[in-house]
Amino acid sequence: MGAAATPPQMSPGLLKVAERAKRHPDVRMLALAHHIDEPALERAYRSLRKQAAVGVDGITVEQYGERLAENLQALRARMKAGQYRHQPIRRVNIPKDNGSTRPIGISTVEDKIVQGALREVLEAIYEQDFLDCSYGFRPGRSAHDAIRKLDEVITSGSANYIVEADIVSFFDSIDRKVLMEMLRDRIADEKLMRLVGKCLHVGILDGERYLEPDEGTAQGSSLSPLLGNVYLHHVLDI
16 A cells, blocks of 8 residues: 545544544444535535536536535535435537547536545545555546656566556446445445445436436546546456
């Protein structure tokens, strides 16, 4: 395992979660959902790009923020009561150089807020678990860091060969059932797991078509890169 990431904006409660996760790498974590409180939801809102594309409800980040305290209070109340439902994701197909397209999912502002707050809790745990050789989609790390490390290994004569590979349609083909089992290896809070499930099992509006895929996690969701890293941590890194 590498050095754990502890972003400066992490709440004192989540810092304790991170410390506990680091001390007890084989222990399933309890009492996590309550960390998604109104301050956590507000942090997630403040991290959104103001010009971000709108979801199926047409509400912009600015519009949601006009009654921010009221909106977050109502959102938190629905989450506590188990009444929160993730709205369908609007799909946009971005052209690629090879003539194919890359599907991007655009969530509503409210769903982006939930994704961000949920990611913050999961990161507090999994940044203690991920290996030092993992660089993609992690806080404080980038592809340039990976290249520098690779250059260091090559220069020292420690590498005999290099393999470059690309996983085709990775996010679209993740086995959700397996992913949830992986998460339960570390998370014992079923309330939090139900919230993850709500963010996974989401309908997609693609033009005039409404789809309900039974696998994958939507590209464009701020939660998807972390969930993808959890999956790869199990099937590739370890």
